[in-house]
Amino acid sequence: MAQKGSMLIDYSLEKSFELFEPGPVLLLTTKQGEKSNVMTLSWHALIDFTPIIAVVLSNGDYSFNTLRKTKECVLAIPNAELMQTAVSIGNCSGRETDKFATFNLTAAKSQRVKPPLIAEALYNVECAVIDVSLADRYGMFVLEGLKAWENEKIADRRTFHAHGNGIFTLDGEEINLKNLMTKWPQFV
Amino acid sequence: MAQKGSMLIDYSLEKSFELFEPGPVLLLTTKQGEKSNVMTLSWHALIDFTPIIAVVLSNGDYSFNTLRKTKECVLAIPNAELMQTAVSIGNCSGRETDKFATFNLTAAKSQRVKPPLIAEALYNVECAVIDVSLADRYGMFVLEGLKAWENEKIADRRTFHAHGNGIFTLDGEEINLKNLMTKWPQFV
Numbered sequence: 001m002a003q004k005g006s007m008l009i010d011y012s013l014e015k016s017f018e019l020f021e022p023g024p025v026l027l028l029t030t031k032q033g034e035k036s037n038v039m040t041l042s043w044h045a046l047i048d049f050t051p052i053i054a055v056v057l058s059n060g061d062y063s064f065n066t067l068r069k070t071k072e073c074v075l076a077i078p079n080a081e082l083m084q085t086a087v088s089i090g091n092c093s094g095r096e097t098d099k100f101a102t103f104n105l106t107a108a109k110s111q112r113v114k115p116p117l118i119a120e121a122l123y124n125v126e127c128a129v130i131d132v133s134l135a136d137r138y139g140m141f142v143l144e145g146l147k148a149w150e151n152e153k154i155a156d157r158r159t160f161h162a163h164g165n166g167i168f169t170l171d172g173e174e175i176n177l178k179n180l181m182t183k184w185p186q187f188v
Numbered sequence: 189m190a191q192k193g194s195m196l197i198d199y200s201l202e203k204s205f206e207l208f209e210p211g212p213v214l215l216l217t218t219k220q221g222e223k224s225n226v227m228t229l230s231w232h233a234l235i236d237f238t239p240i241i242a243v244v245l246s247n248g249d250y251s252f253n254t255l256r257k258t259k260e261c262v263l264a265i266p267n268a269e270l271m272q273t274a275v276s277i278g279n280c281s282g283r284e285t286d287k288f289a290t291f292n293l294t295a296a297k298s299q300r301v302k303p304p305l306i307a308e309a310l311y312n313v314e315c316a317v318i319d320v321s322l323a324d325r326y327g328m329f330v331l332e333g334l335k336a337w338e339n340e341k342i343a344d345r346r347t348f349h350a351h352g353n354g355i356f357t358l359d360g361e362e363i364n365l366k367n368l369m370t371k372w373p374q375f376v
Contacts, residue, residue, distance in 0.1 A: 015352075021230055022349035022357065023211010042209055045233035047244050047326045054242060054328070056235050087368045134322075138235045140242070142326070158360070161210035161349070164203075166369050169210065172346070172360025180275045181354050 011150035017051040019077050024159035027076040029115040030066040038099045039063045040090035042162040051145040062094040071129040072113040076121035080158040112146040124149040199338035205239040207265050212347035215264040218254040219303040226287045227251045228278035230350040239333045250282040259317040260301040264309035268346040300334040312337040
């Protein structure tokens with residue numbers, strides 16, 4: 001496990017907003033006591049570049065109360081090869097299932113929070129919950145990224161997007177339109 | 189213009205959450221008095237299937253105050269052919285620019301709100317702002333979809349995603365994993 005975990009290298013926290021902006025399916029890890037858990041999530045939005053990220057959970061999710069109580073999590077960005085795993089993670093509950101064991105995920109040690117990194121994900125961002133006041137109204141938690149990691153050994157860099165109804169799309173062709181973005185060069 | 193507008197047909201409001209869940213770049217129209225405007229947006233999250241959608245704007249955006257004041261908008265989902273237009277829309281302000289004229293967008297009449305539909309978009313969802321209390325803290329407006337439209341004449345159904353730094357990806361391969369989603373069949 002240590003060996004796999006050691007594949008993770010520092011990634012720029014400043015650039016990590018770019019991981020969330022396209023709206024990929026995410027994995028979210030939590031830890032309560034000695035028990036780590038992971039859920040699948042596609043309802044999220046950037047709030048700021050720093051990054052600040054809003055994530056929306058159901059109050060039926062096992063992670064919901066853990067997140068409210070422990071106020072920390074890791075957001076992992078899975079690649080295309082983890083798509084079936086991500087769907088299966090979303091299809092059972094941490095109440096009954098040890099998901100890291102069941103889905104052969106490697107829990108690597110985080111630096112700033114207790115919930116683990118997922119060594120098989122492209123990127124991991126350790127997050128603090130900075131606002132729980134919207135949890136009851138909208139299931140929303142506001143997160144601040146504290147530390148980002150990359151696994152650059154993973155060859156397939158495509159992420160994937162949920163379309164509801166069991167349909168997903170992989171990232172397709174990449175287009176660079178930097179030349180059109182002249183007004184706010186600080187965002188380029 | 190009426191002719192182009194008439195290409196729009198009713199679309200299921202119930203299914204329209206599927207348009208937002210993958211996190212595509214959106215266009216958001218507003219109207220104040222006789223002046224319609226449109227902005228480009230990629231910071232948004234679903235809050236509920238009905239659909240309820242959180243959108244995050246900068247308070248520097250010209251649309252910010254209009255949205256707060258008029259409490260209505262249209263969210264349009266542009267296809268791949270509108271990618272350069274969407275970037276250019278995001279690269280100027282409604283303060284100086286008549287964006288519908290400048291970018292040759294056809295403003296079609298909405299049914300439930302004053303801001304116009306964009307006839308060239310794949311889908312349009314007319315929305316009411318149901319919560320402005322997060323506008324100052326997070327630039328966040330909570331929207332409820334009221335009525336959805338589809339332009340089924342558009343051949344290229346691919347949407348696109350912002351990765352920051354002027355990079356975009358088109359929708360790629362579609363994968364159907366409905367068979368894995370057994371626990372919560374109501375979401376399938």
